[in-house]
Amino acid sequence: MTDNNFDLAQASKTIEKAGEGVPPLEKWNPEFCGDIDMRIARDGRWFYMGTPIGRPAMVKLFSKVLWHEQGKYFLKTPVEKVGIQVDDAPFLLVSVDQQEGEYGPELVFTSTTDDQVIAGKSHPIVVEVCPNTQEPSPYIDVRFGMRGLINRPVFYQLVELAEEKEINGRSVLTLESQGETFELGSF
Missing domain, CATH: 2.30.270.10 (duf1285 protein)
Incomplete structure (x- = not known):
C-alpha cells in the first residue's frame, strides 16, 4: 500500500470498530501493506503527508493501534499493517x-x-x-x-x-x- 491507496478516514472507521481502549494488537497478524507518509515528531505532534493532524481525537485513535516490531513502527488493524516514521519515541x-x-x-x-x-x-x-x-x-x-x-x-x-x-x-x-x-x- 502506498499513500495513494491509504484512506485516512477509512482507517479511522476501522480502528473505531475495535472499541475503547487499546485493542489486542498482539493477536492481529495482518499483511504488511507498505509505508505511508505519516510521522510522529519528537515533540509528540503527528503529521500526515507533511501536514499536522489537527484533530486530537484522530491522533488518540491512531495511537491505540501503534505497533513496534524489529525496530520499526506501524499502524496495525485486523486487516492491514502500514509503516510510519517516528523521530524519537511514539x-x-x-x-x-x-x-x-x-x-x-x-x-x-x-x-x-x-x-x-x-x-x-x-x-x-x-x-x-x-x-x-x-x-x-x-x-x-x-x-x-x-x-x-x-x-x-x-x-x-x-x-x-x-x-x-x-x-x-x-x-x-x-x-x-x-x-x-x-x-x-x-x-
Missing part, C-alpha cells in the same frame, strides 16, 4: 502525579494521547544522555515495546521529587515508584 509524557499504591509511592504519567502509565518494574524510567551535548533524555516504557519521551517540564518535576543517594561511591538522584528505584542521573 509517545510524549506531559504530566506526572504522585499517589500511594499497594507498594508505596507511585508515579503516574499521562501522555498527549491520554495513555496513563505507572512507573514500576513493567514500566521503567530510563535516562539516556547524549554523548555530544550531555543533555538527558528521559523515557518510560509504555506498551508493546514502545516508550514515551518524558517532556522537559515533567523531568524537572521528577528532579524536584528525587532524593540524593550514594550508590557505588557516586551521588545519584533517585525516584521510587511501585517499590522500584530509578536513577535520574549522577553528579
Whole structure:
C-alpha cells in the first residue's frame, strides 16, 4: 500500500470498530501493506503527508493501534499493517502525579494521547544522555515495546521529587515508584 491507496478516514472507521481502549494488537497478524507518509515528531505532534493532524481525537485513535516490531513502527488493524516514521519515541509524557499504591509511592504519567502509565518494574524510567551535548533524555516504557519521551517540564518535576543517594561511591538522584528505584542521573 502506498499513500495513494491509504484512506485516512477509512482507517479511522476501522480502528473505531475495535472499541475503547487499546485493542489486542498482539493477536492481529495482518499483511504488511507498505509505508505511508505519516510521522510522529519528537515533540509528540503527528503529521500526515507533511501536514499536522489537527484533530486530537484522530491522533488518540491512531495511537491505540501503534505497533513496534524489529525496530520499526506501524499502524496495525485486523486487516492491514502500514509503516510510519517516528523521530524519537511514539509517545510524549506531559504530566506526572504522585499517589500511594499497594507498594508505596507511585508515579503516574499521562501522555498527549491520554495513555496513563505507572512507573514500576513493567514500566521503567530510563535516562539516556547524549554523548555530544550531555543533555538527558528521559523515557518510560509504555506498551508493546514502545516508550514515551518524558517532556522537559515533567523531568524537572521528577528532579524536584528525587532524593540524593550514594550508590557505588557516586551521588545519584533517585525516584521510587511501585517499590522500584530509578536513577535520574549522577553528579
